[in-house]
Amino acid sequence: MLSVALRSALSTQRVFLWAHASQRCWTSAPAGASTSLLVDSGHVKPPCFCALPQGRGAFSLIRKHFHSSAVRLKKRAQPEPPPRELDLIRYDMKHLWEGPKPALILGFAGLLPFVSPTLLMAVTETYYPQLAYAQVAYAASIVSFLGGARWGFALPESSPAKPDWINLANSVVPSLLAWATMLMSDSIVPAATMAIMGLGISLHYDLTLLPTYPSWFKALRTVLTFVAFFSLLGTIVINDLYPCKHFF
Known part of the structure; x- marks a missing residue:
């Protein structure tokens, strides 16, 4: 027991x-x-x-020992993006008038050799080979100038564009196109076409491939290039429409 x-x-x-x-x-x-x-x-x-x-x-x-807060299974609602403006030259066109006045005045004054021959031939309804040749020669010099401007922009040490093969080699291309334009000056159609190609390639370099210029300059380059393009195109059309007449 x-x-x-x-x-x-x-x-x-x-x-x-x-x-x-x-x-x-x-x-x-x-x-x-x-x-x-x-x-x-x-x-x-x-x-x-x-x-x-x-x-x-x-x-x-x-x-005390467990995390008891509610778990959010859904992500936070993202704020709606602001409405996009017209995607024109990467929003640089609105900065056109912010550039220095000497650059704007000289830039627009440089359109006179492009516009005046085309307007004169269109008003008189006569094709003048001397005016067309002067216009194409001026276009070739402008194309060469644009290539040299890129070269000079890349050389300073403080420049955002490096003096590498891309910048310097692309700066030589417009000068070669200008040289080819002058070699074709006997016939206005291929010469003007080559000048148009040089202006278009230079604009493509400055806006998309090598976008290191200020916004106002890119907007100015776009306006000037389009006016020059239509001026040369008008000369080509006048060559086919109106009779030819020499000054001398």
């Missing part, structure tokens, strides 16, 4: 110890306690889990 009483008392003490240990939080248990059973003095103990209290304390204890 005595042995049975001792055994029942010992089992009761074990149950009390297990119940008391369950009140400890599992975070204070040694490593490996959550994945394996604990062995102490030859007796197998269950893993120590936190017995959550009842009432208000339960939620505070969960927030």
Whole structure:
């Protein structure tokens, strides 16, 4: 009887110890306690889990050890981009009048040798070869000047354009086209066509391939190039429409 009483008392003490240990939080248990059973003095103990209290304390204890904020499954709504303006010369056209006045005056004055021969021949309805040759020669000089401007822009140390093969080699191309224009000056149609190609290639270099010029200069280059293009094109059309007449 005595042995049975001792055994029942010992089992009761074990149950009390297990119940008391369950009140400890599992975070204070040694490593490996959550994945394996604990062995102490030859007796197998269950893993120590936190017995959550009842009432208000339960939620505070969960927030203490766990992140209980709501997870946003959706991304934040991105702000709508502003409405795009007309994609004209990369928004540089609005900076046209911000350039220096001498550059603007000399630039637009340089259109007179382009426009005046075409207007004179269109008004008189007569094709003059001397005027057409003067116009093409001036176009060739302008094309060569544009190539030299790129060369001079890339040489200073503070310039954003480096004096590498791309910048310097592309600066030589307009001069070669101007040379080819003068070699074809006996026939106005191929000569004017070559000048138009030189102006277009130079504009392409300055706006897309080598965009290091200021915005006002790129806008000015665009306006001047288009006026020169239509002037040369008008000379080609007049050559086919109106009769030829020489000054001398």
